[in-house]
Amino acid sequence: MKKARAKRGQTSSKTQVPRHEVDNKNKPAAGPPSHSSSGVGGMTRVDSKTEEPSAGRLRELIRYVETRQPAMVQSIRRMVEMESPSHHKKSVDLLGERLAQAFREINGDVQFHRAANFGAHLQVDFAADSKRPPVLLLGHFDTVWDLGTLASMPFREVDGRLWGPGVLDMKSGIAQMIFAIEALRTTGGKLPRPVTVLLVTDEEVGSESSRPITEAVAKKCGAVLVVEPSYGLEGALKTARKGVGDYTLKVKGRAAHAGLDFEKGASAILELSKQLVEIAKFTDLKQGITVNAGVVRGGTRANVIPDEAESEIDLRIAAAGQAKILDRKFRALKPFDTRCQLEISGGINRPPLERTEKVVGLFRTAQKIAAEIGWNLGEASVGGGSDGNFTAGLGIPTLDGLGAVGEGAHARNESVLISELVRRTALLARLIEEV
Numbered sequence: 001m002k003k004a005r006a007k008r009g010q011t012s013s014k015t016q017v018p019r020h021e022v023d024n025k026n027k028p029a030a031g032p033p034s035h036s037s038s039g040v041g042g043m044t045r046v047d048s049k050t051e052e053p054s055a056g057r058l059r060e061l062i063r064y065v066e067t068r069q070p071a072m073v074q075s076i077r078r079m080v081e082m083e084s085p086s087h088h089k090k091s092v093d094l095l096g097e098r099l100a101q102a103f104r105e106i107n108g109d110v111q112f113h114r115a116a117n118f119g120a121h122l123q124v125d126f127a128a129d130s131k132r133p134p135v136l137l138l139g140h141f142d143t144v145w146d147l148g149t150l151a152s153m154p155f156r157e158v159d160g161r162l163w164g165p166g167v168l169d170m171k172s173g174i175a176q177m178i179f180a181i182e183a184l185r186t187t188g189g190k191l192p193r194p195v196t197v198l199l200v201t202d203e204e205v206g207s208e209s210s211r212p213i214t215e216a217v218a219k220k221c222g223a224v225l226v227v228e229p230s231y232g233l234e235g236a237l238k239t240a241r242k243g244v245g246d247y248t249l250k251v252k253g254r255a256a257h258a259g260l261d262f263e264k265g266a267s268a269i270l271e272l273s274k275q276l277v278e279i280a281k282f283t284d285l286k287q288g289i290t291v292n293a294g295v296v297r298g299g300t301r302a303n304v305i306p307d308e309a310e311s312e313i314d315l316r317i318a319a320a321g322q323a324k325i326l327d328r329k330f331r332a333l334k335p336f337d338t339r340c341q342l343e344i345s346g347g348i349n350r351p352p353l354e355r356t357e358k359v360v361g362l363f364r365t366a367q368k369i370a371a372e373i374g375w376n377l378g379e380a381s382v383g384g385g386s387d388g389n390f391t392a393g394l395g396i397p398t399l400d401g402l403g404a405v406g407e408g409a410h411a412r413n414e415s416v417l418i419s420e421l422v423r424r425t426a427l428l429a430r431l432i433e434e435v
C-alpha cells in the first residue's frame, strides 16, 4: 500500500524496457530498477531446462517484482494491521481510504460506492491507450476476523510465511493487484489495456450490497480475474466453485404442559427433527449437492412442549440447473404432524461458478504462461463461493484463485508463502496483458 514507484535513473542491461513516461497525470517517469542486486533471487522456482523462448516477458516481470518484494511484504503488513471485519463499517472504511491512496499512487482513478451498512466498495479504473475491453481484478477487503484479533494473532513473518488475520483471504491478493499494475506500468512504460479493480466490503457475509455493483462493472469487462486465495499449498487455480444457498425452516407447533396436557401439544422440535432427516436426503455427493443444517433453535423449558423451532440450512450445488430443483424440494416439505406449520424462507444466493469453456480457456492461458518457466499450474474445483460466481453466472470469462498461496483461511493458522508472492504477481500481470 505504500507508494509504489521505482527509483529513477537505474537501468537494466537485460530487460530493455522503454523508459518513456508512465502516465499522463504529471507524475515523474518511472524507470525499471536493477534486477541484479535485489537480494531476493531464488524466491521464484524456475526450471531453466524446460524454459520456452517466449518466457522473456514473464521473467522480466518476475525480475521486476522481485525488486519490490520487501515493499510488497510491507504493504501486506499494513493491510493486515488495519483490521476490517465485514460488520465494522468504520474500520473497513479506514482501510478503504488507505487502499484508495495506494491505487491513486499508481495512477488509478478511484471511486467509492457507498453502502448503508457496510464499508464503501472501492472501484479503481486505469485508463490505457487501447481499444481492448478492460480486465476486471476482483476481490474484497473485509475479513471474517473481529476487531481485536490482532492481539492474539499479530502479523508476523516466520518460517517463510506471513501470518495474521486476513493475510490469505485476501489482503495479499490486494497487494498482488497493486504490484502487478505497477510492474506493467514500470516495465512496459504504460498499461497494455484498461484495467478495473473492484474491491468490495461484504464478500464474507454474502455480498448482498455489492452484488449489483460487481455485476454492472463486470458486464463492461472482457474477463474477470479473481484474486482470492489459490487452492492448497500447490497454489491451484479455481476453475469451479459451488453455488451457495441459505434456507431457514421455521416450525410452528402447539405449546402444552409436558405432564398435564401432553396430548394437546404438538412439538415443533420433534417436527423439525423429522424434517431435518428428510432434508438430509437432498444431499447427493455424486451430483455435488450438499445440505447442512448448521443451526437449530427451539423450545423454552424441558417441561413445556415447544411451539417453536427453527433451523438454518446451508445448501451447495455444482450446476446452475440444480438450483430450481432443490428450491422446489425445500418448498414441497409437508408437516408430519398436521397440527404443525412449516415456513421455509431463503434461496440460492450465489450461482455456481461452472467449469465452462470460457473458464477453461482462461485457465489454459494461465497454464501456458506459467509453463514458459517450467511452472506447472494446476486447477481445482472447490465448495466455497466467491464473487467470481456472480460474474461467471453472467457468462463473463472468469478465473478464480489467482491470489496468494497459503493455508488456514478463516482459521487461526492463516498464512501465506512469501516465496510464491513474486511469481503469482507476475502471472497476474501477464494475464492482464494476454486475456
Ligand SMILES: [Zn+2]
Residues within 6 Å of the ligand: 140, 169, 170, 203, 228, 229
Ligand atoms: Zn475471500
